[in-house]
Amino acid sequence: MRAAFFCQCDTNYYRAAPDPPAAPCTRPPSAPVNVISAVNGTSVSLEWSKPLDTGGRTDIHYNVICQKCAWDSGQCEACGSSGRPGGGQAVRFVPQAMGLSQPWVTVLNLVAHMNYTFRIEAVNAVSHLSLQPRQSTAVNVTTNQAGKLQQD
Template identity: 35%
Template sequence: PPTAPKDALVLENNPNRVVLSWSPPEYTGGRNDTRYVVECVDCGGARLVYEPASSLTDRQVTVRGLQPETAYTFRIFALNGVSEVAMATKLAWKSVSLRTGAATPSKPSSITVKIESSASVRVSWSSSDTLGGGGATEYELKFGEQLDPTKSTSYYTAADEYLLTGLTQGVTYMLQ
């Protein structure tokens, strides 16, 4: 059988998908029918999808069905036509470990604007139930005069409401 693949890399790392790549083994067993198998270590009942699905001849695979903000280890095996006969001996592998990224939170819903005074309004919203990896930690409100959107200002808050002050009567504002 061939030796382990070399240089296992994570080419892309997204909340639910990764792309893994590797170099061919140093020793192919003197054969030209090298193929690769990728397996997830300790993934339990996870329903992962590998693309391409089986007996890889290319040195890249996309793995889908991962959970956001989760640690994974993948083993990459190099096999050839005599590997099955030699299964009694341990096959060599290259492992790669990673942690998937956080999911992007959904946009807030039920946005309301309440006039507090002639110079202020309170903007409030509801957080979505589909906030991904852990929800939004901060919201950005862009606010400015509608006639000159280049002069908008961004306000940041972790709360689900914000009080905008310093407004001028008769001026139309835009809020994003």
């Protein structure tokens, strides 16, 4: 009797392109957990814990999707999708918004007194193969007054 060199993956399980044919099938991770946010004027620091289910993989990365929401209308739009009055700086993610290897990010240059929603998703090498929506967790924050510059 010969053993199979390659087996088909069950539904919702996948092999990434670089995985050898005999590698076990894996799945996308669940959402990150335990999100903590800290607002400092017009910046926010976000930290979270790894997903409870890694999908059987160790190559977890994180994406942070930012939306700003107007107080009165409840309408939300992607951060930076419209021009800022007064020529303000664009929203900046440190170290970056997509493909984070560590479970934290700082977001700078937000608008004062604005509601923001940050959606944090965990991804791995098979996430793009799934037809299911990516699992994410969201946190809502409201920025404070922007700091004033002291002049002598």
